[in-house]
Amino acid sequence: xxxxxxxxxxxxxxxxxxxxxxxxxxxxxxxxxxxxxxxxxxxxxxxxxxxxxxxxxxxxxxxxxxxxxxxxxxxxxxxxxxxxxxxxxxxxxxxxxxxxxxxxxxxxxxxxxxxxxxxxxx
Amino acid sequence: xxxxxxxxxxxxxxxxxxxxxxxxxxxxxxxxxxxxxxxxxxxxxxxxxxxxxxxxxxxxxxxxxxxxxxxxxxxxxxxxxxxxxxxxxxxxxxxxxxxxxxxxxxxxxxxxxxxxxxxxxx
Numbered sequence: 001x002x003x004x005x006x007x008x009x010x011x012x013x014x015x016x017x018x019x020x021x022x023x024x025x026x027x028x029x030x031x032x033x034x035x036x037x038x039x040x041x042x043x044x045x046x047x048x049x050x051x052x053x054x055x056x057x058x059x060x061x062x063x064x065x066x067x068x069x070x071x072x073x074x075x076x077x078x079x080x081x082x083x084x085x086x087x088x089x090x091x092x093x094x095x096x097x098x099x100x101x102x103x104x105x106x107x108x109x110x111x112x113x114x115x116x117x118x119x120x121x122x
Numbered sequence: 123x124x125x126x127x128x129x130x131x132x133x134x135x136x137x138x139x140x141x142x143x144x145x146x147x148x149x150x151x152x153x154x155x156x157x158x159x160x161x162x163x164x165x166x167x168x169x170x171x172x173x174x175x176x177x178x179x180x181x182x183x184x185x186x187x188x189x190x191x192x193x194x195x196x197x198x199x200x201x202x203x204x205x206x207x208x209x210x211x212x213x214x215x216x217x218x219x220x221x222x223x224x225x226x227x228x229x230x231x232x233x234x235x236x237x238x239x240x241x242x243x244x
Contacts, residue, residue, distance in 0.1 A: 001227045014136050016147055023145025025138055028201045040225070072230070074220035075213050079150045081221045091197050098196040099203045103162070105123045108194070 006078040015080035020069045026090035027098040062118045064088035128200040137202035142191045148212035149220040184240045186210035
């Protein structure tokens with residue numbers, strides 16, 4: 001039976017994208033009911049942008065699509081975990097993961113593409 | 123140089139706790155500036171409960187402390203990643219991880235303790 005996700009007052013839940021093979025945490029973004037539906041229908045990660053106020057598909061601009069192998073929910077059903085096969089890098093800065101820095105400012109992440117080349121038409 | 127975390131209008135950021143060894147994503151909770159400060163000072167994960175409106179230390183009741191090896195921030199500095207050494211299980215249901223179900227309702231997580239024994243005085 002499908003778990004009923006608690007989207008709360010804002011109609012959004014945070015979703016963690018994790019590399020299904022390596023276990024690396026790639027990013028966190030927000031998901032609306034429609035974004036979850038599209039993700040499950042297409043097998044590609046969709047999110048909802050709070051700043052642009054719109055549904056978006058990860059990789060629609062960059063080509064860095066996330067192929068979703070599994071969607072998990074937490075105990076309270078108010079957070080999602082997308083287990084993904086990530087094309088290229090998840091981060092718009094060119095890193096594999098958005099979590100490429102420690103809070104102390106040390107650079108610990110791997111840069112896998114040049115954002116100037118990927119986003120040059122924006 | 124320490125990264126300035128963007129706690130936003132609510133004064134909270136989501137924090138993902140990940141097992142530093144296995145890479146398993148354990149839970150997501152929220153962190154206030156004080157919770158982050160306490161986490162960094164003590165090396166034990168602290169969060170802020172939105173429902174109880176108070177700072178809490180993970181494991182203070184259950185004994186299932188999270189020893190924090192590293193704190194990372196994402197590209198926008200509005201999400202944290204705690205890399206932890208988790209005593210026992212992270213989830214109040216007795217599972218190692220709060221993400222023990224798929225959205226289809228399949229049970230995929232490991233149960234590591236009996237919550238009735240751990241929380242029996244609550």
